[in-house]
Amino acid sequence: MSMKKLALAMASAMLVTTLAFVARPAFAADKVDCDAVMNELNSGKHQKEVAKDLSTTLYQVRKCKKHAAAAAKASTKSSMQAQAGKEPPAAPAMAAPAASPAMAAPAAASSK
Secondary structure, three states: OHHHHHHHHHHHHHHHHHHHHHOOOOHHHHOOOOOHHHHHHHHOOOOOHHHHHHHOOOOHHHHHHHHHHHHHHHHHHHHHHHHOOOOOOOOOOOOOOOOHHHHHHHHHHHHH
């Protein structure tokens, strides 16, 4: 009797594992075309309408809107720097490593 229970438990575990890896939500299968989302939003549609029309989630629509705003801000910042003639701040230069005392001793001996 315990062998039947063990076999049933093993089969159930394999079935659940298979379904977990195979069954995925339909909206997560494809990436969202953010250009299409932004075109729809710029035409005056609400976020819910855009999500329904493009068969995606409201979260994905908001995410595209956030990425578009960040890209616009970055391009504005870079164009303002170009107009002002400024370059983006460079990384600080690394200082030359200090010579060890062992390296300094032969140099001092050779100069005498």
